[in-house]
Every structure is written in C-alpha cells, then in structure tokens.
Amino acid sequence: MYLIKTIKKRDPAIRSWPETLLYPGLWAMVFHRPAHFLYKHGLFFLARLISQISRFFTGIEIHPGARIGRGVFIDHGMGVVIGETAVVGNDVLMYHGVTLGATSGEKIQRHPIVGDNVILGAGAIILGAVRIGAGAKIGAGALVLKDVPENGIVMSASGILR
Amino acid sequence: MYLIKTIKKRDPAIRSWPETLLYPGLWAMVFHRPAHFLYKHGLFFLARLISQISRFFTGIEIHPGARIGRGVFIDHGMGVVIGETAVVGNDVLMYHGVTLGATSGEKIQRHPIVGDNVILGAGAIILGAVRIGAGAKIGAGALVLKDVPENGIVMSASGILR
Amino acid sequence: MYLIKTIKKRDPAIRSWPETLLYPGLWAMVFHRPAHFLYKHGLFFLARLISQISRFFTGIEIHPGARIGRGVFIDHGMGVVIGETAVVGNDVLMYHGVTLGATSGEKIQRHPIVGDNVILGAGAIILGAVRIGAGAKIGAGALVLKDVPENGIVMSASGILR
Numbered sequence: 001m002y003l004i005k006t007i008k009k010r011d012p013a014i015r016s017w018p019e020t021l022l023y024p025g026l027w028a029m030v031f032h033r034p035a036h037f038l039y040k041h042g043l044f045f046l047a048r049l050i051s052q053i054s055r056f057f058t059g060i061e062i063h064p065g066a067r068i069g070r071g072v073f074i075d076h077g078m079g080v081v082i083g084e085t086a087v088v089g090n091d092v093l094m095y096h097g098v099t100l101g102a103t104s105g106e107k108i109q110r111h112p113i114v115g116d117n118v119i120l121g122a123g124a125i126i127l128g129a130v131r132i133g134a135g136a137k138i139g140a141g142a143l144v145l146k147d148v149p150e151n152g153i154v155m156s157a158s159g160i161l162r
Numbered sequence: 163m164y165l166i167k168t169i170k171k172r173d174p175a176i177r178s179w180p181e182t183l184l185y186p187g188l189w190a191m192v193f194h195r196p197a198h199f200l201y202k203h204g205l206f207f208l209a210r211l212i213s214q215i216s217r218f219f220t221g222i223e224i225h226p227g228a229r230i231g232r233g234v235f236i237d238h239g240m241g242v243v244i245g246e247t248a249v250v251g252n253d254v255l256m257y258h259g260v261t262l263g264a265t266s267g268e269k270i271q272r273h274p275i276v277g278d279n280v281i282l283g284a285g286a287i288i289l290g291a292v293r294i295g296a297g298a299k300i301g302a303g304a305l306v307l308k309d310v311p312e313n314g315i316v317m318s319a320s321g322i323l324r
Numbered sequence: 325m326y327l328i329k330t331i332k333k334r335d336p337a338i339r340s341w342p343e344t345l346l347y348p349g350l351w352a353m354v355f356h357r358p359a360h361f362l363y364k365h366g367l368f369f370l371a372r373l374i375s376q377i378s379r380f381f382t383g384i385e386i387h388p389g390a391r392i393g394r395g396v397f398i399d400h401g402m403g404v405v406i407g408e409t410a411v412v413g414n415d416v417l418m419y420h421g422v423t424l425g426a427t428s429g430e431k432i433q434r435h436p437i438v439g440d441n442v443i444l445g446a447g448a449i450i451l452g453a454v455r456i457g458a459g460a461k462i463g464a465g466a467l468v469l470k471d472v473p474e475n476g477i478v479m480s481a482s483g484i485l486r
Binding site for chain 1: 174175177178180181184186209219221238240241257258259285300302304318319320321322323324
C-alpha cells in the first residue's frame with residue numbers, strides 16, 4: 001500500500017513496516033475511504049457514523065465529505081479536524097492538532113483547498129475557502145486566513161523570552 | 163431537546179437531526195449534568211469518574227464543578243478542557259481545543275466566566291478568572307488573559323508569509 | 325508512589341488521593357515505563373504497541389524512546405505528543421496539547437531536552453533539539469524553537485482586542 005511506504009519513508013522514528021499498522025493516521029484513511037463513498041451516494045448518516053467511529057479510535061476527525069488525495073500522512077493525529085468541503089492534495093504531510101475549518105457564511109466551498117506535497121505543522125489552523133499552494137509549508141501553530149502561494153512558507157511568531 | 167435543535171441550526175455540515183446523536187459535544191453535556199449534580203452533593207470521586215468516562219468517549223474534559231448553561235454547543239470538541247470553577251453562559255458555541263483554564267494562585271474563582279452567546283474559536287486558550295462579555299467572539303488560536311467586553315472581538319495574529 | 329503525591333500537591337481541583345487514579349497523566353507514566361524498557365532492549369514493535377494503547381486510553385502519545393524523569397505530571401493531557409529522543413527532567417509539570425517535537429533533519433538528538441522543574445503551559449509547542457533550562461516556564465500556546473535559559477519565562481503573544 002502506497003501510504004504504508006509513505007509513512008515508513010517520512011517518519012525517522014519508525015523501525016519496521018509493521019509499525020505503520022499502529023499509526024492512527026493510517027487507520028483514519030482506512031475509515032475515510034468507505035465513509036466518503038457512502039457520503040457521495042447520499043448515505044449521510046452511515047457516513048458520519050463511520051467518521052465518528054474513526055475519530056474515537058484515532059483522535060482524527062475527517063468529515064466524510066472531505067476529498068483526500070493519495071499518500072496523505074497524518075502523523076500523531078490527535079485533534080486533527082478536517083471539514084466537509086476541504087480538499088487535501090496528494091502526498092500532504094500533516095501533524096496532530098491541524099484544523100482545516102470554516103469561517104461563518106453560507107458559501108458552497110467553506111473549507112481550505114490544500115495543494116500537493118504541502119506540509120502542515122502541528123496545531124496549524126487554516127480557516128475558510130483559502131488555497132494553500134502546492135509545496136507550501138505551514139509552520140507549527142500558524143493561523144492561516146488567506147491564500148498561500150506555491151512553495152510559500154508561513155511561520156507563527158515564536159514565544160517571547162522575558 | 164434544546165441542544166439538539168441548537169446543533170442542527172448551528173452546524174452547516176448536518177443533514178438530519180439523528181446525526182446530532184453522533185456529536186461528542188452532545189454526549190459531553192449528557193455526561194456533565196449528572197457529574198455536576200453529584201459534585202454539588204459532595205460525591206466528588208463519583209463525579210470525577212463520570213467526567214473521565216466522558217473524556218474517554220468524547221475527547222472533551224469538563225470538570226464536574228464547572229457551571230454550564232443551556233444550549234452550549236461544543237463542536238468537534240477533541241482536546242477541550244473546562245476547569246472546576248469555570249462558568250459558561252447560555253448558547254455559547256465553542257470549537258475543539260478550547261481551554262478554560264487557571265493560572266497559579268489560591269483564589270476561589272480560578273477559571274473564566276464566559277457570558278451568553280459567546281463564540282470561542284478552535285484552540286482558543288482563556289486562563290484565569292477573567293470575564294468574557296456576552297456576545298464576544300474569541301478567534302481561533304487566541305490566548306486571552308484579560309477581561310473581554312460585551313460583543314468584543316479578539317483575534318490571534320496570523321502566521322507570517324516568508 | 326511519588327507521582328500520586330505530586331499530583332495531589334499540584335492540582336488544586338483534587339479532593340482525595342484516589343482521584344489521582346482517574347488522571348490520564350498517571351496512566352501515561354504507568355504505560356511508558358514498560359514501553360521504554362522494551363525499547364531499550366530492542367523490542368521496538370511491542371514498545372510502540374504499548375505506547376499506542378496508552379495513547380488510546382489517555383490521549384497522551386509518548387514515544388517509547390523518550391526519557392522521562394520522576395514526578396513528571398501531565399495534567400489533562402489530551403493531545404500531548406513527546407518524540408523519540410526527547411528528554412524530560414524530574415518534576416516537570418506539563419498541560420494538555422504540549423508537543424515536544426522534531427524539525428526536519430537527520431540528527432541523532434531530534435527532540436527537546438527539558439530540565440528539572442520546568443512548567444510547560446497548555447498547547448506549548450517546542451521543536452528541535454533545544455534545551456529548556458531547569459525551572460523555566462513556557463506559557464500556554466508558546467512556540468519555542470531556541471534554547472531557553474534556566475528559570476527563563478517564555479510567553480506567547482495574547483490575542484488582540486478589536
């Protein structure tokens with residue numbers, strides 16, 4: 001499986017491929033595929049049920065409506081929330097606590113569109129129908145409310161030493 | 163039930179009312195009511211036990227001593243922590259990762275007092291016995307250590323594009 | 325047990341020592357000791373399995389390789405992530421959402437080294453092989469990418485009132 005290879009390649013803490021089976025980010029994808037299938041066929045309640053079971057076991061909440069590419073690796077994963085109209089490109093790497101959320105309003109596209117090969121640091125919060133260009137890197141803890149260009153780097157301010 | 167109506171009204175991702183039964187924020191309230199009752203009657207261990215069971219199933223930790231109004235909707239909810247002396251007004255909407263915590267010290271009121279109709283964005287951290295005025299909006303990721311006036315808006319700094 | 329005494333002393337919300345048995349931060353340590361033992365003896369898969377079971381029950385993810393001192397109290401704990409080469413000194417107090425993570429690179433020491441008696445506020449993110457000096461206090465939500473001196477205080481910027 002492509003994702004298992006991705007995890008093994010990307011996580012320096014891993015020792016053997018069976019360890020990947022212990023990764024919540026792998027299971028979140030295993031659950032999301034059928035949930036998204038059911039969602040597309042209008043079985044919304046069943047889709048949400050699978051999504052919530054997945055959240056219980058993995059700590060990762062992906063709305064069944066979200067479109068997630070291949071090779072998307074959610075490392076650690078606890079607290080990740082991905083909204084209904086979010087789009088996540090291929091080979092995106094994201095860490096725990098990432099939010100792809102909405103701002104208020106009644107638009108059709110309410111959540112971020114994340115390009116291929118983007119890295120989203122731990123606790124990054126991206127809100128609204130913004131575009132994160134391919135290859136961009138969003139630093140840990142950064143709040144993003146605007147588009148980010150391809151290969152752009154967004155950093156959160158560091159804490160201040162007193 | 164009032165909260166089911168509130169959830170259905172407030173979450174644009176919802177399709178039918180039975181879906182509300184899948185919401186951790188609903189179950190956190192269902193668990194908190196008896197926990198708070200036991201706490202008020204001095205059964206602290208049993209109250210904490212229910213609170214910790216609720217945390218296990220919902221990812222939301224509400225100390226049994228916290229006073230929570232009606233129609234309080236905790237969306238997504240993973241990582242929310244609400245402390246012992248916190249007060250949350252009616253119809254408050256809060257997202258995952260919100261902390262209503264304490265700062266050090268030996269005061270009786272150690273946690274925030276949140277007014278009616280306040281919105282607390284994802285990952286907002288509010289510490290100490292501060293007052294968040296009715297109708298205030300606290301942006302995602304904001305750190306709040308002081309009082310916020312009625313209908314005040316607090317925003318966290320966005321990440322900086324390099 | 326030393327940690328039970330520490331929890332009782334440090335959490336003003338606690339009423340009796342049996343309550344400490346409900347604390348996820350206690351169980352995270354109970355799981356981590358055998359996981360670390362197995363890791364040191366090269367049983368990496370089994371070590372990770374215990375670590376992931378602990379994460380499921382506590383919401384706290386500690387890599388089996390991390391070296392954790394005595395009396396380390398992780399309060400609330402949901403979303404805490406501690407990496408493989410992290411070192412946490414004695415009597416450290418940390419809150420939920422704390423990350424001791426890595427930055428990219430192929431070094432041997434990839435994660436923070438945290439001194440004795442440090443306090444790490446809720447949601448603090450510390451990345452890379454930085455040293456947090458003994459007695460330092462890292463405020464809630466702070467991002468730390470550099471060394472912090474002994475007894476240093478690091479604060480995150482508060483949200484801005486509009």
